[in-house]
Amino acid sequence: MATEYKNPVLRWIDYRLPIISMLEHSAVSYPTPKNLNYWWNFGSLAGIVLVIMIATGVFLAMQYTPHTMMAFDSVERIMRDVNYGWLIRYLHVNGASMFFIIVYIHMFRGMYYGSYKEPRELLWIIGVLIFLTMMATAFVGYTLPWGQMSFWGATVITNLFSVVPFVGDWIVQWLWGGFSVDNPTLNRFFALHYLLPFIIFALVFLHLWALHTHKSNNPSGVEIKGDKDTIPFHPYYTIKDSFGLGVFLLIYLGFTFFAPNFFGEPDNYIPADPLVTPAHIVPEWYFLPFYAMLRAVPDNFIDVFGILPIIISAKAAGVVVMFGSIILLIFLPWLDTSKVRSANFRPVFKWFFWLFLLNCLMLGYVGGQPAEGAMLTIGRLCTFWYFFHLLVVVPFLGKYERTLPLPESISAAVMAKESK
Amino acid sequence: MKSTILAAIAVCALSIAGATSASAAESIKAPAQKWSTDGVAGHFDRAQLKRGWQIYKSVCAACHSVHQLSYRNLVDLGFSEAEAKAIAAGDNVPAGPNDAGETHVDGQPIMRPALLSDKIAAPYANAKAARAANNGAFPPDLSLMTKARKGGADYVHALLTGYKEPPAGFQLQLGMNYNAYFPGYQIAMPAPLVEGAVTYEDGTNATIDQMSKDVSAFLIWSAEPELENRKRMGIKILAFLLVFTALLFALKRRIWSDVH
Numbered sequence: 001m002a003t004e005y006k007n008p009v010l011r012w013i014d015y016r017l018p019i020i021s022m023l024e025h026s027a028v029s030y031p032t033p034k035n036l037n038y039w040w041n042f043g044s045l046a047g048i049v050l051v052i053m054i055a056t057g058v059f060l061a062m063q064y065t066p067h068t069m070m071a072f073d074s075v076e077r078i079m080r081d082v083n084y085g086w087l088i089r090y091l092h093v094n095g096a097s098m099f100f101i102i103v104y105i106h107m108f109r110g111m112y113y114g115s116y117k118e119p120r121e122l123l124w125i126i127g128v129l130i131f132l133t134m135m136a137t138a139f140v141g142y143t144l145p146w147g148q149m150s151f152w153g154a155t156v157i158t159n160l161f162s163v164v165p166f167v168g169d170w171i172v173q174w175l176w177g178g179f180s181v182d183n184p185t186l187n188r189f190f191a192l193h194y195l196l197p198f199i200i201f202a203l204v205f206l207h208l209w210a211l212h213t214h215k216s217n218n219p220s221g222v223e224i225k226g227d228k229d230t231i232p233f234h235p236y237y238t239i240k241d242s243f244g245l246g247v248f249l250l251i252y253l254g255f256t257f258f259a260p261n262f263f264g265e266p267d268n269y270i271p272a273d274p275l276v277t278p279a280h281i282v283p284e285w286y287f288l289p290f291y292a293m294l295r296a297v298p299d300n301f302i303d304v305f306g307i308l309p310i311i312i313s314a315k316a317a318g319v320v321v322m323f324g325s326i327i328l329l330i331f332l333p334w335l336d337t338s339k340v341r342s343a344n345f346r347p348v349f350k351w352f353f354w355l356f357l358l359n360c361l362m363l364g365y366v367g368g369q370p371a372e373g374a375m376l377t378i379g380r381l382c383t384f385w386y387f388f389h390l391l392v393v394v395p396f397l398g399k400y401e402r403t404l405p406l407p408e409s410i411s412a413a414v415m416a417k418e419s420k
Numbered sequence: 421m422k423s424t425i426l427a428a429i430a431v432c433a434l435s436i437a438g439a440t441s442a443s444a445a446e447s448i449k450a451p452a453q454k455w456s457t458d459g460v461a462g463h464f465d466r467a468q469l470k471r472g473w474q475i476y477k478s479v480c481a482a483c484h485s486v487h488q489l490s491y492r493n494l495v496d497l498g499f500s501e502a503e504a505k506a507i508a509a510g511d512n513v514p515a516g517p518n519d520a521g522e523t524h525v526d527g528q529p530i531m532r533p534a535l536l537s538d539k540i541a542a543p544y545a546n547a548k549a550a551r552a553a554n555n556g557a558f559p560p561d562l563s564l565m566t567k568a569r570k571g572g573a574d575y576v577h578a579l580l581t582g583y584k585e586p587p588a589g590f591q592l593q594l595g596m597n598y599n600a601y602f603p604g605y606q607i608a609m610p611a612p613l614v615e616g617a618v619t620y621e622d623g624t625n626a627t628i629d630q631m632s633k634d635v636s637a638f639l640i641w642s643a644e645p646e647l648e649n650r651k652r653m654g655i656k657i658l659a660f661l662l663v664f665t666a667l668l669f670a671l672k673r674r675i676w677s678d679v680h
Contacts, residue, residue, distance in 0.1 A: 034679055076563075080646070086646040086650065235675050239676075243668040243671075243672045246665030246668050246669075247665060253654065253661065254654075257651060257653065257654025266570050269564045270568045
């Protein structure tokens with residue numbers, strides 16, 4: 001399989017470890033559908049941001065002190081006294097927000113174009129696992145500066161595990177390493193924050209392996225049928241991804257240099273104080289839709305079912321709903337029974353997709369507001385719709401929707417588009 | 421005993437004020453002011469920062485620390501090293517243990533004049549001493565104040581100039597002051613600025629509004645001393661990136677021109 005290279009050094013290496021031909025097959029000559037639009041830029045962008053996060057994070061870890069008495073001041077020392085420390089920290093902080101924006105777009109792109117369908121189910125599931133690991137990484141990372149939101153966010157979220165039947169309290173103490181969020185918690189969260197990105201890295205490797213086995217989906221949703229449908233990854237997609245990276249960096253660095261605290265909560269610049277609870281405890285913006293679902297389950301909802309309160313409390317139901325909303329995504333390839341991948345050829349699903357997206361944005365807005373009055377009602381309706389969409393609308397449409405005729409091939413789809 | 425009871429009452433008053441803040445906090449928005457640090461080309465007005473430091477030093481420093489700042493940082497405000505040294509020498513900070521390993525003599529901490537490398541001296545030895553001296557209220561550290569409050573410097577300015585007579589029927593707690601911009605409207609800090617409290621060396625008229633703006637600008641600097649460097653570097657990097665991305669776009673169009 002190894003290619004014969006003219007360069008004797010390359011030939012020597014490749015004969016013993018075919019890493020050079022592997023790179024060539026997967027990043028140079030790699031056949032890629034010729035019709036990928038700019039929504040396909042976000043996969044490689046996410047990979048680049050992961051590398052930026054690990055690189056900046058390693059340098060931050062060299063200066064950071066994971067101790068409750070020193071963590072906050074050590075972060076401020078990075079901001080003030082470490083050479084370019086402010087730049088490295090603001091890149092890391094804003095990088096986290098950018099990472100989530102990119103991954104959310106990447107996921108919704110997969111939903112719109114049906115990229116999770118056979119034979120790419122595992123590719124999608126590994127993606128959901130990457131998202132879960134990202135959430136864990138971001139959560140423990142937010143604890144590290146030991147500001148008010150760090151402390152209280154960690155307290156609220158770790159307490160969620162107390163709803164596990166019988167062993168809940170024990171699990172929470174085990175997570176804390178004590179009887180409250182304290183120094184042992186901060187220490188282990190720091191250790192985990194350094195570990196988890198490398199687990200993400202390993203999952204990304206599997207994600208790419210699965211991707212390269214069946215190649216990219218594309219806007220037409222039709223499989224690659226021959227050489228006419230593809231172009232080599234290099235130079236076509238290397239240049240397209242480079243241009244996309246340039247646009248992304250303009251936005252990312254725009255925030256980093258000119259509004260570095262735009263995504264943050266002012267309260268986290270107040271050192272953690274276990275005796276003073278902030279008026280509103282809110283998680284980082286990227287968790288807000290899930291936070292809204294956590295708070296959506298009403299107390300009296302349980303009473304309706306009579307027997308349920310014995311088994312499950314409203315708090316427990318909220319936790320189940322929140323985690324369920326993500327776990328459900330794992331089953332999406334089987335919930336969606338439509339043979340047609342791309343929403344471009346699914347006139348009804350298309351509208352429901354945009355409604356679902358809007359619904360998720362609305363959940364995010366509600367999650368940032370105090371859980372009272374109209375906001376609570378809207379949050380409940382949106383939570384209901386989230387599950388209704390995935391559990392009822394998607395399977396139903398798969399069965400009864402009349403889809404549009406598919407193009408014969410990718411190149412036929414491109415030709416049809418150009419002749420318009 | 422009497423002071424303990426008074427302190428307890430004040431603490432209760434504060435916690436009530438804190439509890440009511442949840443619903444009241446959103447309703448008042450500090451009016452936006454113009455700051456030299458605003459915008460893409462934002463920069464520090466060194467003269468204003470020096471005036472702001474004067475306000476901090478002669479008014480705020482009586483109760484509030486700026487824990488993140490050292491005397492050496494004052495050079496950034498436009499003071500010479502010698503001037504910063506002289507300012508440092510005017511303050512006393514706890515000295516390390518003496519040859520006998522003692523940090524206190526007769527119950528009093530051993531002090532020495534501050535050096536450039538020292539953190540700026542705090543008014544109180546610890547939080548308990550601060551509360552004891554302020555009716556149970558804790559004057560927060562100011563170093564990060566403009567980053568730690570919604571509204572930033574606008575909020576600080578509005579708060580410093582927001583003292584008013586309470587509206588009729590408003591129940592003001594013992595030892596509290598009415599302030600339109602403080603969450604819950606009751607603040608333990610009495611109006612800190614009075615007309616002509618300081619005389620500015622550069623001849624600026626020390627009105628309450630002027631002093632408040634100057635000290636708020638100083639607090640922007642103390643929260644984000646990197647702000648000026650950050651924005652300058654940002655302009656250069658984004659300008660480069662804009663051109664580079666445009667070139668990448670042109671190259672992309674060219675490379676893709678043969679794809680059909």
